[in-house]
Amino acid sequence: MSLTIKNLSKSYQTGSEKLAILKHLNLEVPSSAVVAVVGASGSGKSTFLSLVAGLDSFDEGEILINNQTIKNLSRAEMTKFRAENIGFVFQQFHLISHLTAFENLSLPLEILNRSFTAADILARLEQVGLHHRAEHKPTEMSGGECQRLALARGLITQPSLLLADEPSGNLDSETGVKVMNLFFEQVRRTKTTTVLVTHDMELAKRCDRIFVLKDGSLH
Amino acid sequence: MLKIFFFTTLLISQIAFAKKIVFLGDSLTEGYGVAQEAAFPQLIQKKIKADKLDWTVISAGSSGSTSASTLSRLKWVTKDKPEIVFILMGSNDGLRGLKVEETEKNLGQALQWAKENKQRVILGQLFVPPNYGKNYEKKFSEIFPRLAKKYKVTLAPFLLEKVAGKPTLNQADGIHPNEKGHLIVADSIYAFLKKEL
Amino acid sequence: MKLKTLLKLSVLELIRFRKITSFLIFNFTLGLVGFFLLQIFQQSLSAQTAEKAQVVLGGDISINARRAFSEAEIKTWEAEIPFTEKTHFYSLFSMLRTKTDARLTSVGVFDSNYPLYGKFKLSNQGFSSDKARVWVDPEIQEILELKLADLVDIGEAQFEYSGTIVEDPSRLFRGAGFAPRVLIHSNYLAASQLIKPGSTFSENWIYKLPPKQNIAAIKNKVEKIIKDPVVQIESVADSEQDSNRVLKYFTDYLGLVALVALGLCFLCGSYLLQWTFQTKKKSIAIFKTLGLSDRKILAIYLLQSLIIAVVSCLLCILFVRLVLPGMQSLVTNQFQLPIELSVDLLSLIIISLVGIMGPLLMTVPQILQIFELQALELFQNASIDTRRNKLYYFWLAFSLALFWALSVWQSHSVKVASGFVGALVFLIILFSYLNRFILFLLEKSAARFSWLTRYAIKGLTRRAASTSLVFTTMSLATLVLSLLPHLKSSILSEIRPQQTSQIPQLFLFDIQPEQVSPLQKISENVLAAKLKFSPLVRSRILKINDQPYERIVQDTGFQTRESENEARFRNRGVNLTYSDTLQPSEVLVAGTFSGVRTDQNELPQISLEEKYAERVGVKIGDLMTFDVQGTEMQAQVSSLRQVRWTSFQPNFFILFPKGVLEDAPQIFLTSVSQEMNPVKKFQQEVVQKFKNVSVIDVSKTIQNSLKYIDQMSLGLQMMAWLAVSVGLFVFIILLNTQIRERLQEMNLVQILGATEAQIRKAIFIQFFVLMSISIASGILLGLIAAKLLLTFLFNISTVYDWQYLVFLAGLIVPISFLAIYFGLKPLQKLNPMDLIRQS
Secondary structure: OOEEEEEEEEEEEOOEEEEEEEEEEEEOOOOOOEEEEEEEOOOHHHHHHHHHHOOOOOOEEEEEEEEEOOOOHHHHHHHHHHHHEEEEEOOOOOOOOOOOOHHHHHHHHEEEEEEEEHHHHHHHHHHHHOOOHHHOHHHHHHHHHHHHHHHHHHHHHOOOOEEEEOOOOOOOOOHHHHHHHHHHHHHHOOOOOEEEEEOOHHHOOOOOEEEEEOOOOOO | OOOOOOOOOOOOOOOOEEEEEEEEOOOOHHHOOOOOHHHHHHHHHHHHHHOOOOOOOOEEOOOOOOOOHHHHHHHHHHHHOOOEEEEEHHHHHOOOOHHHHHHHHHHHHHHHHHOOOOOOOEOOOOOHHHHHHHHHHHHHHHHHHHHHHHOOOOOOOOOOOOOOOOHHEEOOOOEEOOOOHHHHHHHHHHHHHHHHH | HHHHHHHHHHHHHHHHHHHHHHHHHHHHHHHHHHHHHHHHHHHHHHHHHHHHHHHHHOOOEEEOOOOOOHHHHHHHHHHOOOOOOEEEEEEEEEEOOOOOOEEEEEEEEEEEOOOOOOOOOOOOOOOOOOOOOEEEEEHHHHHOOOOOOOOOEOOOEEEEEEEOOOEEEHHHOOOOOOOOOOEEEEHHHHHHOOOOOOOOOOEEEEEOOOOOOOOHHHHHHHHHHHOOOOEEEEEHHHHHHHHHHHHHHHHHHHHHHHHHHHHHHHHHHHHHHHHHHHHHHHHHHHHHOOOOHHHHHHHHHHHHHHHHHHHHHHHHHHHHHHHHHHHHHHHHHHOOOOOOOOOOOHHHHHHHHHHHHHHHHHHHHHHHHHOOOOOHHHHEEEEEEEEHHHHHHHHHHHHHHHHHHOOOOOOOOOOHHHHHHHHHHHHHHHHHHHHHHHHHHHHHHHHOHHHHHHHHHHHHOHHHHHHHHEEEEEEEEEEEEEHHHHHHHHHHHOOOOOHHOEEEEEEEEEOOOHHHHHHHHHHHHHHHHOOEEEEEEEEEEEEOOOOOOOOOOOOOOOOHHHHHHHHHHHHOOOOEEEEEOOOOEEEEEOOOOOOOEEOOOOOEEEEEEHHHHHHHHHOOOOEEEEOOOEEEEEEEEEEEEEHHHHOOOOOOOEEEEEEEOOOOOOEEEEEEEOOOHHHHHHHHHHHHHHOEEEEOOHHHHHHHHHHHHHHHHHHHHHHHHHHHHHHHHHHHHHHHHHHOOOOHHHHHHOOOOOOOHHHHHHHHHHHHHHHHHHHHHHHHHHHHHHHHHHHHHHHOOOOOOOHHHHHHHHHHHHHHHHHHHHHHHHHHHHHHHHHHOOO
């Protein structure tokens, strides 16, 4: 299993009330599988993502990524674990605006101190159709191009788990479709275990399994 | 073409035969504030010329000088062998309130040296303004006849006799004669000097 | 939409961004407070300068001559002077006699009205006319060993010694004469018979005018009535000019400091506004999509700026009101400055205008952007660079013009203001180019470093606009911080000697050649020091380049006072000196000075003081013909010198090399400096042995003015620190906003695997690089700017204050680190979850 979630609960304290967001949630995602987590606004998708990414602590339960529990990792250990095992694709792309496409793509490798050649990076850019954009900055690229770059960045460290948060949410429908085509092609080709969080059922249908987040648990 | 002068050898390039008279004095002689030609020594030179006398006037005035410098300056001006040295020193001693004994001593040394070196000297009578006080005024003015008598030199009357204290004849400082003042000074000195030449 | 709704929207937004709002208010308040306080200080100083001038002159207008005035004369001019009070006094030299001794004194004969401003400070009792009394300088009391109620003679009258003169305001900035001062009442003038035909004296009439009179116009009228060029007419304005050059430097300096403080705050405010605008863009776009017209959005933003401005202004005035009494006591008690700090209506109006117009004006660039901002921006990721359109440049020019006008008002000089504003503009342009160049170099060299450093440097180089703004602001702040002390030290060195050991205590003149070596012996015995004797040779300038130099005066007399003064100046004769070396207080500015005349066939090569040469109209290579007491001699000008007259050493306009004037009749001058202790003994011995040598005790005069300068500069230092703290505040704000700007990026970098330590290091590198280059270039350019300002505006030579630079660096570095430390605080709250939550 690439991702196993057992009995996960998370609540927030708001004033005197305790607001339970996730209640005894369970999930198993086998290696190379692409699953969708869908849910309405406020159903706890963001909380779910934050917990899986190890960005927030949870009340009870367990999360195993690559068969390793992340519960007991320190902040620093989690940062390292996350960088090595989890890739991200955000709705807002979150590229570094002053770095070129090439630099944005190579940054995760540099942070992890992994060796790479310019050719490697260019090949990756080629795969997402951005070979000609290597020296351009995100501000000079279209939304679709940005998200393609973000996708390439999410995969560049060969993570065991890719977390995608509404990747097409910030794109018009035509571009969204094109980008998502590339998305599925890439994750399937690289056999990357993927959790796609979205509210778009059409998109979800292209995944191997669909989980609906409702009342704090997956159905 | 520039003529080159050497300081030590250049004591006035005048006609060698003319007799010389040197005015050895302070700012009054220097003509402080007026052009050299408007100062009394040069005015006297003009009068001498007009009278067709064969004398050359040399003006050795040094503003601010006191009687202490008389002897050394007397030695300096007599290198050129003048016939007469007209000493007009002591005003600044008086204006600065120096002790009259000191002034008398300084002038006396110069006159003594002149006597020894057979240099003919005329000593100019000087006064201090009345505001210095009758006592000081009297003591100061008395040294000149005493010295003249002692060293047997001619005593000339006070050169500012008709000028001192008259605003129209003096510059703004009230001490130094202006151009008109110098004309009068020259007149009164020449009236006396003519007999001596 | 009604104004009320607009107001509500504006206030709501201000409250929503309350942190930034209070930041802005604080910033503007600080700038205004700095400006206001300096302004008050400067104005009070000028008022005090004017008062001092009145005190020095004894009144508002003075008419004097070295002769007696007739009743008719006095009546004519008094018809033109609308005076409220007058006084009449004489000044003359006379001997003061005791039973055993006599001394020359300068006698002041005053009536009971004198002085119209200020007061005599006399020991024992005030100036009175109950009987014939005399007050004397302490010097006279000491020499004549006077005791109270001793009787002394002045002229033909007897006076009772009634005490010493402790302070005579009219002599505060005037040099000592060669005779000490004594005071008597004019009621006893007649009895003393000091004024008789032949007496030399000056008669003075002084008038006090009602306030707000045009003194210059009155002076002009009086000048027209009094035809006699011998009569001097002086007004407060003239006396202000010549006796208070020192104060003028100080007030100019203060004016610049005030402007710098204000300019820094406005620069910072402008930056903050722009920064705020970036974060507010979205809400503007929302307003636009909601159908709000550009004009109304503009109104909202203008209203916001207006609210901020008014609040800052009120806070500033309130604050100044509160601290003024404290400052006053500091100024009076701590610095002992006789300055009364007061706020007048005009400064209040100016402050309000500056405080309200400034922020409004600074909003203009943002307003221009509002028009360009498209609602589409909401949906776009890219931020559009502010386009610089014509209106923007118009705004820039307008703001500059206003700042210039303010500078003119502040410095009372178009020249100073233009130089100041010009230099500022030049520096900003220079800094932006310098910044580009440095960034280019950094980017080039980045490849060599680790990813972290590379990434950090890219964070600077790729944000050219923002980096440039920070760089320029910080460099400018550093520049002014480092510039001010150089100005101050140069002004101080101009008006006071650097080493107190060189301040002379005694001046000795009329030393005969044969007295030089015995005098030197006394000095070696008593003072254990060698004196430096300067020879003085009297001469007249006859010709310059074969053109007659002296002015022959026609029988008709002089047309104007100026023409008389010029003629008298030319005919006055000059003092020559000779030496083989220049004095420490002299610097060659052109040509060469060989020191010794070696070739007797060549003309002596002489050196002239720069300003004197200018006045006489002589250049290098010109020939001058002198008459040295009956002997004509020619010399050639080979060099020009600058002389620091405040070295208080004997200085001369015309310097000959050795080997020319040695045999000419001459006297010598020398000065005895303070460090030599047994000066009194030396003085006594000299007075006794060399009766002709005049010894003037100048220590008191010099000490007095030095003390005043020191107090003044202390006060100035305080003011400069005010500007410095404003600069440091700007520093901190810039750092803070810059770090905030990077928070989101840091979140991302953290999610990509960078540790917190790495992130902190990256940010630290960025700011370390940014600050070190800003500080370095600020300090460097501060040195250059100081040189330019001092040379071209102040016209004085530059003296760098290196000590302060070290001090400044020692201050800025820790403060920067503190600022970075606090600026990095938000990093602890880094929360990559924000990346997801934003969705």
